[in-house]
Amino acid sequence: MPGENSKGAEKDVVIIGAGAAGIAAARRLQAIRPDLSILLLEAGDRLGGRAWSVGRPEAGDIALDLGCGWLHGARTNAWTAIAGEVGLTVDRTPAPWNSGRRLQRDDAETHAAQQVLDYNRYDPGPGPDWRVRQGYGTLISRYGRPVPTRLGVEVTRIDHRHAGRIDIETNQGGLSARIVLVTVSTNMLAAGRIAFDPPLPEKIEAAVRLPLGLANKLFLRLANQQALPADTHMLGSISRGATGTYQLRPLGAAVVEAYFAGDLAHDLEREGKEAAFAFAGDELAAAFGADIRKELSVAAISAWAAAPHIGGSYSYAEPGASDLRGVLAAPHDERIFFAGEACSRARYSTAHGAYETGVAAADLIAGSLSKNP
Incomplete structure (x- = not known):
């Protein structure tokens, strides 16, 4: 025994x-x-731990990843092969930041990122970055x-x-x-x-x-999916450091994925869901006009700092x-x-x-x- x-x-x-x-x-x-x-x-x-997928009707068959979402270094990432082994689908659509589908000011975003990230040892492996349609969290929990x-x-x-x-x-x-x-x-x-x-x-x-640093996600349902372009990456603002980044209609789903990090993430988590929704609405309205607010509502939100374990x-x-x-x-x-x-x-x-x-x-x-x- x-x-x-x-x-x-x-x-x-x-x-x-x-x-x-x-x-x-x-x-x-x-x-x-x-x-x-x-x-x-x-x-x-x-x-799953910090990998957590949730399903929402507006996302169709796409899961929303409230934690990790991208198979970084996908060709050598062990989870890529495991996804196939457990019956999940890896979507090989290029990441919008690698394919040119951005909405503004690439140079400013790259410069800002280089001021806050230590690249000296970080090496996720050779790209590209892919996604699991049913969610990274689904993959890890199923495994x-x-x-x-x-x-x-x-x-x-x-x-x-x-x-x-x-x-x-x-x-x-x-x-x-x-x-x-x-x-x-x-x-x-x-x-x-x-x-x-x-x-x-x-x-x-x-x-x-x-x-642990802090990064939180806010998913917004989009009433009229034609109001925004699909699979597009957007930086909220270049005039201040406290800004979000946005994945517009990831994998074509009728949602917007807002990503907040650092002090902004802490502030919005403390203030709650409505504050995060208002902040994202302001940044999206600045890019697409005030009417975009009418199309948006909260689908899901993470709060990792408060996650008890x-x-x-x-x-x-x-x-x-x-x-x-x-x-x-x-x-x-x-x-x-x-x-x-x-x-x-x-x-x-x-x-x-x-x-x-x-x-x-x-x-x-x-x-x-x-x-x-």
């Missing part, structure tokens, strides 16, 4: 966090070590279906004092494992939401220096902290492992970066268990 040599541990491997990294690790372990007992714990009520999972289980303490087992305390009782893989967000680690006994100060410090969108490195991604990713005592987009040196902030760290952690876990049967 799996785990019969585990000195009292209930599971061989417990994975904390059912986002892209946790799911990827679980599926990899299932493939290479089918003898292991694996359990995935998720504090929220769904699989996780074969994994034994418990939802609504919030881990509060990891006790690794004993050589033969790791004790895990949760809001639904305790369990034990031989190995634990932690894939929760850096904001949750930094806030001490999971206590380690003995403490792991180097992990917490790395998490503090690799916090996540607390933001994706990680960034504070000045001088980029090397701490490696510190965060390093296993502790070959029994506690870490994965997630924040652990990726070059593909941080992406779902495929998270996937790659999950697979890498799974391979290390398999090696550790082979050495310590």
Whole structure:
């Protein structure tokens, strides 16, 4: 039986966090070590983490991605092939920012982006950028279906004092494992939401220096889809930094996807849905005339800063902290492992970066268990 040599541990491997990294690790372990007992714990009520797709009638068969939405570096992005394996459709329509379908001031947008993004190490892989028609969140959650999972289980303490087992305390009782893989967000680690006994100060410090920034999305339904051009990218304003970017009718759907980041995203999230709707309406009206407001209403909106078990969108490195991604990713005592987009040196902030760290952690876990049967 799996785990019969585990000195009292209930599971061989417990994975904390059912986002892209946790799911990827679980599926990899299932493939290479089918003898292991694996359990995935998720504090929220769904699989996918920061990948979350919702359906709306006005979008037809297109899902709206409230989290990650683009298969960046699509030709080498592992999720591209997985989409086909799980029966989803990858739409290879070129991203509007790569195909020339923009509405204004490309040079200003590019210049502004280069002032706020660190390109030195970021490398999502060779383009283009594609989309999953049924949603990136749908893809990741569907890939996780074969994994034994418990939802609504919030881990509060990891006790690794004993050589033969790791004790895990949760809001639904305790369990034990031989190995634990932690894939929760850096904001949750930094806030001490999971206590380690003995403490792991180097992990917490790395998490503090690799916090989550904020990007939110607002989807607007469009009453008359002919009012706006299809699959077009638009920058809201070049006269101020606090502006949104807009995907007009993505994949031809009768919606507008508004994207807000940084301080603007924090402000609009605090002020609520109506404030975000008013802001987007103002920027679209400036481009298309005041009558466009009559065509718009709110279809869906994200609020990632307030997401109770996540607390933001994706990680960034504070000045001088980029090397701490490696510190965060390093296993502790070959029994506690870490994965997630924040652990990726070059593909941080992406779902495929998270996937790659999950697979890498799974391979290390398999090696550790082979050495310590």
